[in-house]
Amino acid sequence: MSYFTAASLDEALKALREAEGKALVIAGATDLFLKGMPPQAVDIASLPELGMIVEEQDYFTVGAAVTHAAAASSPLIRVKATALAEACAAVGSPQVRNLGTIGGNLVNAAPAADAAVALSALGAKAFLWDIDGRRWGEGLENLYAGYNRSRIDSSREIVLNLIFKSCQFNEGSAFARFASRKALSLPMVNTAARIRLENGVFTDVRLVAAPVKPAPTRLFKTEEALLGKKPNEETRHAVEELASAEAEVRGSLLRCTAGYRRHLIGVLAGRVLMTAVRRAQGEEES
């Protein structure tokens, strides 16, 4: 295996071009041993432009090589994209969080990747650059080709960053997961919400659950039903029922039955929604 640490994005793209499909982009490399070594690796983890967390004109730009640990401890993200901070803090273990990157979490395409679920709720778009110089943005839910399969071709495409609107004073977000163990454990369910309240009612809701489909899955019907509603216990119960009914889930021998997973999606949807509401109302800061 040959290993190349790129000093700039141009250098990384050049290396990929020259490898003619034999090299793969890597960053945190936390899953490299699980997935098998590529013949050549182009390491982009230390590129400065991929490691930034910037908020400009109400928009966040989070570099693809930002580690989970960096995102979880960023004061900006903790306040204005709390769901992402919570999701990143829940991933794996300290070692995984210190190395594993948010871009890698997306490209890895696990169906219940914590950061991806939070980013989906936040409405993030991924911006990519390929070896032919093409640059484009894409809703991150569109980047999945199947279970654990990404549409992103790591031999010729690089995720640069994720861009989403930061939460404003009347907005809030939250993330929750349910797993059998408190660390190093894939979730049975994870959910995230982003909401806006105006005049005491929901005027915008994004509610995402996983693992439902290969990609983080928005619960559109539940979202829609919430618009114009007041955030109270009644609404929470309604969300629990709606989310539970809307999510089509599978059971697994290793995690839990489909019925229990469906129940958990309801409970967790209710919880993230109400936590996001409290944040929007300024009652709680994490």
Next chain:
Amino acid sequence: MQTEATAVSKPISSKDNYQSAEVWTKVTGKAIYGIDLRLPGMLYGKILRSPHPHARIRKINTAAALKVPGVRAILTGSDLSCSPYGIVINDEMPLEPDHVRYVGDEVAAVAAVDDKKAEEALKLIHVEYETLPAVFDTGEAQLPEAPQLHENFPGNVAWRREVVRGDPESAFRNADLVVESKFHIPQFHPAYLEPIACVAVSEPDGGITLHAAVQSPDIVRDLLAQVLKLPLSRVRIVGPVMGGGFGGKVYGNLNLYLISAFLSMQTGLPVKMQLTREEEFTAGRPMVAAEIKMRMALGNDGTFLGREMDLITDNGAYSNQAPWVSNTLAERNDSVYHIPAIKTKVRLVYTNKVPTGQYRAYGNQVANFACESLIDMAAKKLKIDPLEIRLRNCVRPGETTVHGLQIKSCGLAECLAAAAEEIGWTKRKKGHGYGLGAAIHASGSVVFDPNLRGASARISLELDGNISLFTGEQDYGQGTHAAFSQIAAIALDLEPSRISVYSRDSLVTPYSMGALGMRQATIGGKAVQLAAEKLREKIIRTASEMIGEPVIMEKGRIGSASGRLVDFTEIAHYYHGRTSGLTLTGEGSYVPPESSYDDAKYGNIAVTYSFAAHAAEVEIDPETGALTVHRIVAAHDSGRIINHLSASGQIYGGVVQGFGMSCLEGYLFNEGRVANPTLADYKIPTALDVPDITPIFIETDDPEGPYGAKGLGEIVQVPVPGALANAVADAAGDWVTEMPITAEKIFRILSKRGAAK
């Protein structure tokens, strides 16, 4: 001796918390474990395993594999000259010649210059199988039409036992209350950090030296000699440091040792073999799985009248230690309480799954899950407090239990009271669950070999005035050797750090049954005490001879009434010169009182008995069933505590393991194949999951153990499953009767009761 006993149990001081030099080699990364071993010219062995749960081997073609450069030898079952062997039942071959019985069964083995070459060769071995119908369920395996795993065992029952004590029929007839329940327990793996590894060296004299860290090296040595058909004196076991054992390495992995020995004999070179983590799970020896049906008869006042147990244990494809585990699982818990009548039926059944063995407490810990749950079920029906019903029935000092165990020192009632007091039993908070579990364990089991019940030790005064202690008892983290240094230090009036302990070379260390059945501190420690006392006498006698005056020994110094002082170095040199090179040596042999254990397995099985009561405090999320274990209080009667730091460490570790098996772990199978053979999916607790643990020591003074000490090895895990099951039931309103106690199972109970929110 009385004053010295007090010295052992005085409050914690640095001397009482002495740690052996080996501990520091572990902390600083210098310890050499089995997986670290490298010998000159060493080859690497790998095993080809069956992909089928049940099949005949029609043909094996190794020609292509032999052509891989770097491959030195390939063996199949038909190359081996040995006969089927076993620990209890001779039903296993190191490589199966014609019949494989589980996914993972050993079919062929390769030795090559490195791991990669060996793996490459494995892929080129072509095996033609004829698949056979397989059976995975113990119930189905006993049906007449079920596939037979072993010719000699029709009905697939490997071992059975029925036992009746007292008059169970009238106990149940006269009972005011009969409670019954079924419990399901899966296989558990100890998940020690170091997978089993060994290096076998074929010696020029035809013998074998096996470098392997096992808990009972002398028994492994006996077995190797027997299977390899070598004289015992030509088999030597040398032990590297062991990276955790927990009862899972009592005999290590005998097939692995034998295969590496055969490969080394074939090639004339050392052969290293090591299980991968996946092989540990799929082809190691996890603890026996069990289905328990249990009934209890009680009087209205909560008095236990009788207990019936119908136990089916899942052997997997071969027997290993499963008969012993099944036996302990079936009866040990009967002696926690005064139960006058017992009826027990056990069947150990072959299935086409991974063979099983022993883990930490010979099944006692999972039986605790069933027994203690059923006691609380009865207490609830009788409206008696769970603490009260246990105190009313628990075994007391001087009692002979229903199976004939003779209880001398016993602080069980005090343990129960102390654990309840510490957890705040009488002030229980609403919304939380509280539970109790109680346990007995045979400390210093003597029935493994009735002809060799005790232990021996040898201790010498070296020329530099330091002490070398030779023992066959193994330390793999329990602190046994530190405790031995402390025991010898008391007898010799020395600092424990001056006493080095050697245990890992069968050429020089005394024979031992090994680290099992909590023998180490009780029996091994007693032998150390006796050996050290003999050496003390010899030192005093020699010193007195040397200076021609009577002497006394104090604080490592020897002096006469006239004020003449001599030190250990002078005495050692004097004796050395006078005898032309001998060292002053004390040999100690501890022979426990004759065991009364009879053919009906009635009688006293151990030198002493340790006791424990654990109390757990848990909380359940009513919306999801998620379980938070806040706290476990672990009160233990292990006699006088020799080393409080090591003893507390034993408790922390055992409770964490008990919590893991109770709430997280357990094998999952898919058509006989282990579905969770990785540490990602077989979930042991992380530091974040571990509850607050409070050890309490009830220090009884045992008449048999060294300076009043008893064992603290297996028992630390035993009461945890029962305490947690009862705490969960207290919070959820009903019992989870299937281990592990998961959130989903708790949620099912809440839903059924309409208590789920």
